[in-house]
Amino acid sequence: MRRGRATPSPRRPGGRAASRRAPRGTLGRGRAGAMLTSRTFLKRTRAGAVVKVVREHYLRDDIPCGADACPLCPVRPDQPLGLEARPSGAASGLCPGPHYLLPDTNLLLHQIDILEDPVIKNVIVLQTVLQEVRSRSAPVYKRIRDVIGNPEKHFYSFTNEHHRETYIEQEQGESSNDRNDRAIRVAVKWYSEHLKKIQNEENEDIQVIFLTNDRNNKEKALEEGITAYTCEEYIKSLIDNPDLVDRLACVSDEGKEIESGKIIFPEHVPLSKLQQGIKSGIYLQGTYRASRDNYLEATVWVHGDAEENKEIIIQGLKHLNRAVHEDTVAVELLAKDEWVAPSSVVLQDDGQNEDDIEMEEKKENILKISVNKNMLRPTGKVVGIIKRNWRPFCGMLSKSHIKEARRHLFTPADRRIPRIRIETRQADKLEGQRIIVAIDGWPRNSRYPNGHFVKNLGSAGDKETETEVLLLEHDVPHQPFSQNVLSFLPKMPWSITEKDMKYREDLRHLYVCSVDPPGCTDIDDALHCREIGNGNLEVGVHIADVSHFIRPGNALDDESAKRGTTVYLCEKRIDMVPELLSSNLCSLRSNVDRLAFSCIWEMNQKAEILNTRFTKSIINSKASLTYAEAQMRIDSAAMNDDITVSLRGLNKLAKILKKKRIDNGALMLSSPEVRFHMDSETHDPIDLQTKELKETNSMVEEFMLLANVSVAQKIYDEFPEFALLRKHPAPPPSNYDILVKAAKSKNLEIKTDSAKALAESLDKAESPDFPYLNTLLRILTTRCMMQAVYFCSGMDSDFHHYGLASPIYTHFTSPIRRYADIIVHRLLAVAIGADSTYPELTDKHKLADLSKNLNYRHKMAQYAQRASVAFHTQLFFKTKGVVNEDAYILFVRRNAVVVLIPKYGLEGTVFFEEKDKPTPKLDYNSEVPSLTVEGTTLCVFDKVKVNITLDASNIQHQKIRMELVEPKILASGVPAHLSTEMSSYNEPEKKKKKLQQSNSKVE
């Protein structure tokens, strides 16, 4: 259960305050000032029956108003101070005196950006409002809870529904909406009376200001003598903060919309009709995906079991009908004679013809010319929106050319998102800055949606700003952990207690050590190996016991599950769990006692497993080594201490294990993985280095793989329906076409009928005068692979891990940085009787949902990491000037080649066509992958030379630009330049393919 702060428990009022209490009413009351009332209502059960529910509802008079040092209310030492006695908010021309704000539900839902602004303080959030917000928008609910939890904001959540004087019953014929509006006004009224009695130190009355944008509600409030303003009125009255107006959401006024301007879009069908239509099959429900290259085109992926993943094309502004990327929409199919083909035209919306709809229609016609009849696909139009999926968007302001203009267009970094019209007075200040904008609505007469400015992230190109942008754009949760989450951490100083020892083996005497990259502070795993009497070896993999600290269902667990993974950027790590755990209590550092989950094998000298057991343990690592240090010990004949002997044993076994895996058909692929050397002071990249692998890297990896396989088998045996596993599907045969053809062009044969055949033919694919060819072939092979994913064993039948050639696999060895491992630890602990279970752990639908989130988070983490590398690559080349490097052609396309620069692990797509320039003569041959440009033929795997520079002409989308130096393409006026877009957070689609493919560690 979550800990809530909203409902205070019955508690005797504090003495001082009680003596000065106002006289109580005469209503009957129970013990300690609590009065019981009951509410009866009818509720429909899942099975359809109607039951009468009587809910006991306690009313109290010991709920404080929240004003600091209010003499009338009980002191509650367990509750943080809420409202300031001398409100320190911004000065308002409308209400110059001290005041608290009290917003209604809609205001909170729509103007949360305003309420979050540091200027706004001392706000009363009613329980009624909070409950309504919770049921209407989970994200806004979370945001307001965070604001209430922030002591600097002085927000106070008042439990009006349990307060004897503010609770009201629903009246006959009154809708619950109206009842709640009335409850809010009653609470405002109560506050104004209550505050009149207390006066602050300056003997001024503190006023309560009711904020509502609802015209009716405001009128009623004024009639009742309540001071009420709309959000806009109040914000505009803030004397020293004129810029805050920018953050106001522009809530569309239905009436206004019709009057002004021409209607561009058809009306949206209301939700109830949409649902009927979907049921009867007139409409189809799906996810709207805007095209990145063509703003007049989108596809809708239809949900539902009947026609799984059916794709419908939508073309043209009116048919797109104001849907935004990722919205859930309803579409109507067009008649067959109106079907279109996906266009190959690239159309970027330049925002020039904002209100020139005829111009747009001309553009739409371009899409329809010269379409091959065979290419026609089901085509439809958006008739309504089922669920908006708007989030705050990063991007830049495109300042209006009109002088003194307040309305400007905002260009999101993600090209699939339309431009957004915002109003701001700070356009000069915001130019060149990365900003965040939220969409408020999209009226029928507006070419673009309306939105408002949310936040300035900083100058474009600035390192911190760009890091923030890429985290936001990849949906990486990266806010500091909330107080609520942190409250579930162990209290310091922490030590191991008797109780902790109960189900644990004491393994502190073993010569356990860890081997990691230099500077690693989150040490998940440690190992040991020793001879046991019978000539066999005992090998232990000891994993941080994170599930000991993170208990199911609390806020810490929920947050870790949501984050799913730690995200590693070039210069920053975004932890999945708070630092106290990741870098201290869970980290298996040397010479301290740590809790672990151990997997221990007995093996013979041939690395055959004779026995496997699992136990929770306590270890004391004897050394935290880097790969290089471990390697040095193994290689140094003079060293024969216990740690070194243990490492040599591990290394010897690992080599045998690796050989066995390869013989089994496991793939050994490679990808040039780039690491930056950072200047430790400025954090600027000073050198790019492709990662070098030592024998000890592979030693640790071998044992982690083995532990993961052993644990996978164990949890599957114990919980055939509920094991969280990881699989890697075999790619469809056609994926290998590109590899097979490329190899054939060098007279090499690659077999792809099985992983084993593939691995063997890759081993044989050598060319004596071209040693790098084998690496290139392995890189190409990685591009043919599928993505490995988590799944629940009860929901799937295919468990195979293709890349590892293992029939079963899971993740057990990195619980500090992967949430899947925490679940696997819990399952294993239950399996061996070391911990108790809980309902969600053995619910396959819950596990399937969890897997979905984890797969998403892992994918986004990879993209974010890529984007970070891309950004640092740009920074690197910015300082380098023009660089001349060797490169290899990896792929050949119709109008481009893709090259790889091994030195930097840098890859670029290279186009030979340029806007406004004559097209060079291009001749593409798909059989021998090659492209002939103006008589010069470029083949796959050819070695070329390129010039690399940074093109910063478009500040939002910087590019690494390359020029072909060798071979020189001789053509009249055609610059043979290659361009590679490196601002990859704009390119998730393209990158998706790249990533799927380049992830050499398919594990």
Ligand SMILES: [Zn+2]
């Ligand atoms: Zn009070």
